[in-house]
Amino acid sequence: MARTSRAFRQMHAIHAWTGAVTALALYVVMLTGAVAVFARHDLAAWADPAVNAETDPGFSAERALRLSIARFQAETGAPAGSAILFFPQPGAARAHVSIMAAAEDGAAGHDGVDYRLDAGRGTDASAVVGRAAGDTERLYQTDWTTPLGSFLVHLHTDLWLPPPWGRYLTGLLGLTLLISALSGLVIHRRLLRDALLLRWPRGRSARWREAHKSVGAWGLLFNLMIGLTGTLLSFAAALLLPIVAVIGFGGDVAEAERVFVGIPPAAGVERPTADLDRLMADVSTRSPGFRPAFLHVHHLDDAAAVVDVTGFDRGAVSQAKYRFDGATGAFRSRLDGLADDAALSKTLAMLLSLHFGNFGGGLVKAAWALLGVASAGLVLSGLMSWVERRGRLVAGPVGSAAGARLAAPLAAQAGKPAGRRAGAPAGTPGRAPSGRGYGLLARLAGGVGVGVPLGLAGVMAAAHPMAALTPSSAAATGALTLVFWSLVALACALAIALRPLASVLGGLLTAVAICLLAAVVARGFLAGVWPWHSLAEARWSVVMTDLVLVGLSGGLAWAGLRLARLGLARRAAGERAGAVVP
Amino acid sequence: MTGWVAWMLVLGGLGLAVRVRRRSPRSALWRVAAWAGSGLALAVAAGLWIGALGVEVGLVVWLALVPLSALAVVALFGRRGPRRAEKPDGW
Numbered sequence: 195m196a197r198t199s200r201a202f203r204q205m206h207a208i209h210a211w212t213g214a215v216t217a218l219a220l221y222v223v224m225l226t227g228a229v230a231v232f233a234r235h236d237l238a239a240w241a242d243p244a245v246n247a248e249t250d251p252g253f254s255a256e257r258a259l260r261l262s263i264a265r266f267q268a269e270t271g272a273p274a275g276s277a278i279l280f281f282p283q284p285g286a287a288r289a290h291v292s293i294m295a296a297a298e299d300g301a302a303g304h305d306g307v308d309y310r311l312d313a314g315r316g317t318d319a320s321a322v323v324g325r326a327a328g329d330t331e332r333l334y335q336t337d338w339t340t341p342l343g344s345f346l347v348h349l350h351t352d353l354w355l356p357p358p359w360g361r362y363l364t365g366l367l368g369l370t371l372l373i374s375a376l377s378g379l380v381i382h383r384r385l386l387r388d389a390l391l392l393r394w395p396r397g398r399s400a401r402w403r404e405a406h407k408s409v410g411a412w413g414l415l416f417n418l419m420i421g422l423t424g425t426l427l428s429f430a431a432a433l434l435l436p437i438v439a440v441i442g443f444g445g446d447v448a449e450a451e452r453v454f455v456g457i458p459p460a461a462g463v464e465r466p467t468a469d470l471d472r473l474m475a476d477v478s479t480r481s482p483g484f485r486p487a488f489l490h491v492h493h494l495d496d497a498a499a500v501v502d503v504t505g506f507d508r509g510a511v512s513q514a515k516y517r518f519d520g521a522t523g524a525f526r527s528r529l530d531g532l533a534d535d536a537a538l539s540k541t542l543a544m545l546l547s548l549h550f551g552n553f554g555g556g557l558v559k560a561a562w563a564l565l566g567v568a569s570a571g572l573v574l575s576g577l578m579s580w581v582e583r584r585g586r587l588v589a590g591p592v593g594s595a596a597g598a599r600l601a602a603p604l605a606a607q608a609g610k611p612a613g614r615r616a617g618a619p620a621g622t623p624g625r626a627p628s629g630r631g632y633g634l635l636a637r638l639a640g641g642v643g644v645g646v647p648l649g650l651a652g653v654m655a656a657a658h659p660m661a662a663l664t665p666s667s668a669a670a671t672g673a674l675t676l677v678f679w680s681l682v683a684l685a686c687a688l689a690i691a692l693r694p695l696a697s698v699l700g701g702l703l704t705a706v707a708i709c710l711l712a713a714v715v716a717r718g719f720l721a722g723v724w725p726w727h728s729l730a731e732a733r734w735s736v737v738m739t740d741l742v743l744v745g746l747s748g749g750l751a752w753a754g755l756r757l758a759r760l761g762l763a764r765r766a767a768g769e770r771a772g773a774v775v776p
Numbered sequence: 777m778t779g780w781v782a783w784m785l786v787l788g789g790l791g792l793a794v795r796v797r798r799r800s801p802r803s804a805l806w807r808v809a810a811w812a813g814s815g816l817a818l819a820v821a822a823g824l825w826i827g828a829l830g831v832e833v834g835l836v837v838w839l840a841l842v843p844l845s846a847l848a849v850v851a852l853f854g855r856r857g858p859r860r861a862e863k864p865d866g867w
Binding site for chain 1: 844
């Protein structure tokens with residue numbers, strides 16, 4: 195019994211401390227992840243009204259590729275080594291083609307150009323609406339079609355820290371989430387019994403605790419999945435592949451990648467690659483309802499060329515890959531098992547699909563976003579209850595003189611003097627309460643808790659003005675990054691400096707609401723597209739985005755004003771009673 | 777349409793489970809029937825989604841929408857008063 199109790203306490207400590215140490219960073223990653231699931235298509239369509247909603251029926255993969263290759267060769271004078279075409283998706287007719295220059299040994303190099311195409315204009319020269327050049331890392335950072343999308347995705351995947359440190363950090367945060375979910379499962383002994391009830395106690399911190407338990411219980415599977423896939427995705431490219439390369443390939447990462455992806459070296463004999471439209475028609479015949487995601491031509495116009503068409507078969511979560519001989523256009527194989535020679539890309543694609551929920555349309559993405567917001571709240575509620583509990587043990591309710599007075603009877607109930615540190619002899623007189631550190635942490639948590647939504651709302655509001663003011667998408671992305679972190683820092687500073695805290699947080703929530711409404715208005719003024727225009731054009735993802743922004747704005751304004759009034763009323767009541775309200 | 781029907785079944789099944797958990801009916805027959813009905817509704821919903829969306833997507837949709845719906849149902853109908861006197865807090 196004693197051993198069980200000790201193990202339980204240890205597990206509880208692991209759960210509390212892993213969460214407490216990483217909670218704020220984890221909150222940023224989880225909340226931005228909830229928005230980032232929409233970044234590539236829905237928000238891209240919202241952020242760039244110039245792009246058509248529907249793909250032109252005459253859109254041709256072959257012509258899009260050849261058009262981009264011709265541009266690439268005219269601009270760089272280098273031969274193209276490989277090409278990836280990302281297909282337009284329903285609701286946003288954006289396609290893009292990444293052309294990588296051929297390396298000296300005939301393999302695909304790491305420098306190239308990414309062309310953005312408006313597939314609503316077909317595939318003539320006017321369809322090319324943007325370009326980005328650089329190495330694969332740079333193209334990876336700019337390939338999210340709009341500055342807003344690029345900013346959101348990279349905030350989630352690496353917090354805009356320099357590679358590979360950002361990936362390491364988010365990988366560790368994923369691991370933390372996994373550990374917290376598993377330890378939470380162990381310490382919540384009555385998970386099934388409590389899952390169907392929500393106790394609603396009087397104190398706010400007690401409500402934080404109950405909400406934490408309820409969301410934790412129902413979000414357990416999601417958090418386990420997100421933690422596992424996030425950790426593997428972060429470490430797969432940054433750490434696992436280099437380790438495998440060192441162990442099995444003498445440190446040659448490119449060779450390890452090539453073996454796992456299953457592509458033989460180039461033959462060095464020129465031969466035109468088969469018509470891609472014919473290959474796409476072949477895939478549609480083999481898999482009715484197939485939804486293509488991207489097409490990869492390895493060793494372009496080489497006798498050993500290989501074409502991989504990757505996408506979703508009907509009803510599948512993981513992507514399947516249809517492989518063709520590039521020179522003859524003959525079908526080779528369908529790769530969808532973990533045992534075949536595309537195991538690495540298959541595994542990564544499955545992890546990506548599950549992590550971002552991009553396999554089942556808008557409904558799955560909406561569910562992922564809601565679960566992501568709930569999980570972000572879970573992290574914050576866990577931190578707040580930890581701060582309250584630790585602060586209470588040290589000096590009563592965190593950061594308050596009133597709390598210090600309340601602490602004495604509580605400490606007496608617990609059989610120890612208020613302010614006594616662990617390990618001090620029993621009967622030692624309690625020192626003056628010193629919960630300032632926890633008070634500061636509570637304020638910081640409140641600042642980050644509202645600051646991140648404020649930063650995201652500010653970025654939404656700034657997306658169109660920045661696109662209009664800045665010359666390149668990279669500059670616009672940089673400006674959005676500055677806006678986001680400035681607003682988060684401002685919210686933290688206000689939460690720490692001003693009192694009462696509830697009123698400050700209420701005011702910040704109202705600012706979030708104003709920014710969300712400003713996003714819709716800025717889009718209307720600068721792009722000339724108001725919600726009713728999108729409705730008339732049946733651009734449903736844009737209409738939904740506008741509706742969500744306006745609805746959230748109304749809800750947050752109501753909640754913010756209510757919280758601000760509550761804080762002021764409590765301070766007035768506290769002053770009348772001679773207490774200090776934090 | 778199938779998706780909406782399946783979602784209604786999920787909400788109904790969860791509502792039934794919350795009710796039986798909250799009220800703890802004395803009749804064992806009623807308890808067993810309620811739990812069985814709840815489980816059946818959830819299982820049929822899973823079947824409908826799998827039939828409409830395929831095994832993989834249908835199952836994942838079920839696994840995502842049941843917790844979300846449960847959070848809403850529990851927050852709306854599963855509230856219960858405090859178990860004991862709560863300590864005051866500083867918020």
